[in-house]
Amino acid sequence: MVVLSNGQSLNKDLVCKIIENADEGILLSASKDCITVQIGTLEEMEKEIIKKMDKRLGFKKNKLAKKLGVSRTTLWKKLNEL
Structure with a gap:
């Protein structure tokens, strides 16, 4: 999603509304503190989060x-269920 604005600021409520009403998809972020997952069942999303975080943290289980x-x-x- 690209947000273009003529003003100096964005309306946070409008951006949130656009995201909430978006079709299923992926939201991308430039932040290193974010990951993206495909929309699915809670179990599918949880597994994807664990896999991506495990890889990002260098497969260090304590971390x-x-x-x-x-x-x-x-x-x-949870890992045994994967």
Whole structure:
């Protein structure tokens, strides 16, 4: 999505409304703190998040568990489901 504005600022409410009403797709961000996932079931999206975060963190499980806010045990269970 590209947002063009004639003014010096963007209307946050309008941008949020456009995003909420968008067809299924991917939102891209230039920020390193963001990842994108395909819209799917909660389980599918969770798996994609875990895979992408694992790769981004260099496959370091302790860091991954901490970043995801779960225990290492919970992380291992989720990884075994993959």
